[in-house]
Amino acid sequence: MTTLNLAILAALALVSAAVLIAPLRRALITRSLFATYKKILPAMSDTEKTALDAGTVWWEGELFSGRPRWQKLLDYAWPKLTPEERSFLDNETDELCRLMDDWQTTHVHQDMSPEAWKYVKEKGFLGMIIPKEYGGKGFSAYGHAQVITKLATRSSASAISVMVPNSLGPAELLLHYGTDAQKQHYLPRLARGEEIPAFALTSPQAGSDAASIPDFGIVCKGLYQGREVLGMRVTWDKRYITLGPICTVLGLAFRLYDPEHLLGATEDLGITCALVPHDHPGVNIGRRHFPLNAVFQNGPNWGKEVFMPLEFIIGGPAMAGQGWRMLMECLAAGRSISLPGCNTGMMKMTARAVGAYARVRAQFKMAIGKFEGVEEPLARIGGNLYMSDAARVMTAGALDLGEKPSVVSAIIKYHVTERGRQSVNDGMDILGGKGICLGPQNFLGRAYQQLPIGITVEGANILTRSLIIFGQGAIRCHPFVLREMRAAQNPDAARGLVEFDAALAGHVRFSIGNALRTLGMGLTGAAFAAAPAGVAAETRAYYRQLSRFSAAFAFLADVSMLTMGGDLKRKEKLSARLGDILSLTYLCSATLRRYEAEGCQAADAPLMHWSMQDALLRTQNAFEGVLANFPNRLIAAGLRALIFPFGKPCVAPSDKLGHQVASILITPSATRDRLIADSFCDFGNEEDPVAALEMALGLTMQAESIEARIRAAQKAKQIAGRSFESLLADALAKGIVTAEDKALLERREVLRQKAIRVDDFPQDFGIGNPAAHVRPAEVPAAPASHREAA
Template sequence: MLLSLLLFIALLVSVLYYQPPLRLGSVILVLGTLFLTTYSGIMWLLLFPTLLITAILNIPQWRERALIKPAYQLLRRSMPSMSKTEREALEAGTTWWEKELFGGQPDWSMYSDITLPQLSEKEQQFLDNEVEQLCQLVDEWDIGQRKDLSPEAWDFLRQNGFFGLIIPEAFGGLDFSPYAQSRIMSKIASKSPTTAVTAMVPNSLGPGELLVKYGTEEQKQYWLPRLANGTELPCFGLTGPEAGSDAGSIPDMGIVCRGEMNGEEVLGLKLTFSKRWITLAPVATVIGLAFKLRDPEGLLGDPDTVDYGITCALLPANHPGIEIGRRHNPGGPFMNGPIKGEDVFIPVDWIIGGASMAGKGWRMLIECLGAGRGVSLPSLATAGSEMCYLNVGAYARIRRQFNMEIGKFEGVQEATAEIASGAYTLEAMRQLVTRGLDDGAPSVLTAMAKYHATERMRTMVNHAMDVVGGRAIQLGPRNFLAAMYHTMPVAITVEGANILTRSLMIFGQGSMRCHPYLFEELQALQNADEVAGKEAFEPLLMAHLAHTGSNMARTLVFGLGCGLGSPLPINANSFNKPWYQKINHLSAALATCADVALGTLGGSIKRRELLSARLGDIHSELLIACSILKYHQSLPTSDANDAHASFALKRSLNNAQQSLVAFCDNFPQRWLGWLLKFLCLPLGRRYQAPDDNQIRELGALIMEPNPVRQALKQYVYVSESSDDAAGRVENTFSALLKVDSAWQAFSRARSKGELGASGDLDTELSEALRLEIITEADVEPLKTYDQLRFDSVLTDDFEAL
């Protein structure tokens, strides 16, 4: 009886796994069940349900009555209506590799065809010359004292095209790729986060990108050249006192009316708005503005439409009625402030894209948020993580306590290993995400990038502060961590607060955009014509059920063997093959859990933010794991590369597993949650976090000039000046590497009391030379290093505060 039951389960799982045509699969299942009844009487109890279910699925009249009609009516009642704003947000942008991971059956041939981005010759020259010169020109401590960039820095940004990176060459811009933009912003941010934020805004969410994609030819010809050469400096007014992350609820209003412009009566808008937290507002010469548009008199030509919805317009900052308020203090010295206006009249031609784009602003904004979410903020986070890797790794080697480098203490290594892994991960994410942006505007992908990059930066910077201690707390020109520490909350908050991004956006948009059937099903359910809606719904539901069944079978099979035997990329090797198989398993588990949640909770999943956030975390961690594998493959083979990638992959998949377990443990129907947990992890938790050996290994590597350190070093600005905060530590680290063996021998002898108790370095070196602990050639380099070492651990002091 038990054997027959197990064989039936194996048969059912096989049919679901391989997804043969419905009739063929039904025949196989029925014949198999009949065969098994000859061995066990209990199978008669399964034969009749099997016959009934396969009959319902295969006979159209029975399927309509027993399945399609009840499901259609139930879901039509339970699914929430979709507002125009929600529909625009869901339809905006594109999908990419993240869709494959959400579907549960990744197409690894597509992944194999993805090549990481490369800089063009022009982009590389700009990075090596203009960006390098800018980094030499700016100083974050000086900017903090001024509360502004220097006039020379502003001029350099304008004159060298830093505000026109995304503008086409035909309009005087540089037209750089997303990857080049990210690399440029990272390098600037590694020297001065304030300068990077200043350069980011015109190249992310702002008038420039909106004009390039949606502006009229007249608007492009007038504004883009001025934006590209810095004659005009833009800002974008989106958020306000009552609408921060929920930008769709902005209360700012524009009323279509007739008014006077340049002495003539024209059709236009009367705007009333109050915007806050607008970066570059205090110095902007042109303002992009988002507002809700109403046309109560039908002046735009459609008497049936009064509320057009969110619209975007472009206004000169000196236009009558606009008031630029006093500066905010966001914790950093970059320009940020409020903008207000009451009954400000503008011609209708100032709508970006003209009158035909009235009411289409929300879709425009959603699609253009990709630059901020996928390029600017992750580049800032990546720069911070890579500078933490370089500076903290070096400092942990230089700084000694209890006569040992602090980086050799296992407690410190627990933090530095996470810094090393995090920096490797963020660089990998940057490269895969910007590659995705080359193919479109993947809104889910960029939301993942923004949230996870900035959150990982938060973790790494906090670890760095713990390791460096008081040296990182005392402010001054010597401090190499303070600027990034103070910038961190800004990156986490802007472009949609991280809590919102994680809780609502990643899974909320991901389920609709990345699921192969859900969005079309929802449209069928909300079709005003019920007959037509039901006709469209039936094939979608049948395909959806087959998809869910297949993923459930795959989840169980892969869970029993950690994905063993699952599909792989054509270039899989001994290192990455097991990781691809684990991704296959967790991808199938994500698809299964998502379908069960959507099927049982329906529209209420929007309110179950703890559950939806965990599903979003699984989805994100799978994408992150794929980025790590792609980046690992791009680097030369080395033990250090393998060590960093293995640690990062273990961390990522363990995070995904934790979210999966938490989702199942907290599922409202506890019995169903238990069943899902067994289905997804039939042998228990298989994906362990990095162990102590890996922590020690990475904690040691971060203090060495290993190949990964050298690879990450090329993405940031590394000063050769000992007067630079980061350069001082890097130069000291380089000096230590040259005298390390002699310094170690000298330090050991000193700690054992073999050199006397004079405390005088010259005397101790002479004694070490006499005892042949060091050689004559070591004496002067050791003196030089000791001076550098002592200077590198000092903090600034001031006469008065």
């Protein structure tokens, strides 16, 4: 062995020792890196720390690992309703839907009707999350989610009015943090509907940046019920408060200060949540906002130096200053259940009604749903609904497992509301003129108007996508980043160095492993990537592609954080695209889990394939968006070669697949029933536009073979007629159709005319007399020139 060889071996030995022997590594490498890291680590406020610590990491952590354990996903129990929840959904919820007429709600009452409000209170809709020991329903998160979703298929006003007391609000906060006395007093009253709760968080100067609310309270002594007590004088100005105008108890968030140190040494105690009766002296309940014809109760409230005792604080004085943590820990309910439920409900109604309309409505002697141009939006409606509902159900199931997935809740809030917007917009395109003329027969117009509400509330979608999903996910879901940050913030420097060294060593191994897996799967097309045993053969390729994208995402995230550091927080477009990758792989995971849970039914496969292929293409485009705009172009080139060595593998769903999905929406079947399951339809009520469409769809399917005989006879000049009636009469006389056939076609024609009719109004739109807003519901005989011949 030469001297050179010995020197090389000695050098390798020294490097290995420096890397592998922890004390030596800390002395030679980590100590200097630790010092640099602490200098460049962005300052973090207490509210940011609280937000990062809130909630739990669930399946999104597996996706961030680069090696998702697919069997773990399949082992998650797919949620099911209890018999009590199923009964409530099929009976009480259906009855509330029947009490809701969306046109009457939005045009006449500007609220739920008095009968509907009475029913909501009496039947326990406001206490679904309250345990039975307090008089509530004690429903699971999934049961609660199903009720909200079904109500949204009928009316946004009912869904929103019911969801708010059951999500982020007084009941949720009392359950987790309230004193025994507060629970015993308020929860039974809330469950019985004797109290109407609202939660006041948003201020005019602090919308999405809720942590900076200017509302404040000062700890002091004052009179309450005739005696001097320790309390606080609170000044606030709130807006956009749902149920605020009719609430009887107001949940209030404000920052509490203790300048006289009556509670302790700290002056700025932090955000605090209190429960205040609406008629407490100094409380001002304002008038109503008018949120885009959703007409649910929403409005401002305010107060100036209102004295209230410390016992008003949720959890009592011990919870003063703990409000932000309380809000962050409970936020998952609103984001994971309420908003996804509302938007999925709109999507189910759109799929049902627009799908039926596309089969019933004919142009150029063909159902419009069979035009390729119409098939395209129909396919999006079906595919987006299948994936969104999968994510909604799986996430509700996570809550029932005890999870509080803060990142996942942001993911489905953003993506389900955006897909809901796309679906309703597509539905409006298909409906055309019927969709833009409001009235009792327009089943989609109000949903179209109300779409921005879900986009805006519980964190505006722009903010959620560009700042929260990756910004929070990169720290919470990454197996090492949060450990490194906490080590750097450890006041014990020696202990912090040890913790940082261990985390850093793991982080390096993690990044190298993901880099190697990314390259390996890129070179082999993920042919040998992990796919769980026992899954359907048609899904294996998707599991493998998701494994590939998971590894590539984990490595790309590491490189982005390493090269951009704190600047990545300000690179909102890049952060948004990285968040899209994490989000879309979560939606894909939920879709595959749903397909397995529902028995891998072949008839449902087009929905699964379309949604997976569309989402994987979007994921690939998000990767491309990051690489194309990566600040360091040399690193970007290297990343592209590593992630896509032979080009991009994903393509858009084919036209053939889109045709299959569109056909599901316009054809009655068990697959269509599963897609729109637990959506409301007032079957048998011909004056209800959705019910009329469903009945017309069934008869249209029966009539198609009869119409084919008539067209053939007409083409052979065996029969003739200038109108539908005369043509049908001639066909009967010539024996082309039977009397039963004729009766079926006539009945179908009546229902079809009901389904496609458009409302008209008096000149003043019935403003002086809302009850006379529309002519009596009748189906006028259309002129022959305006009818489609059979």
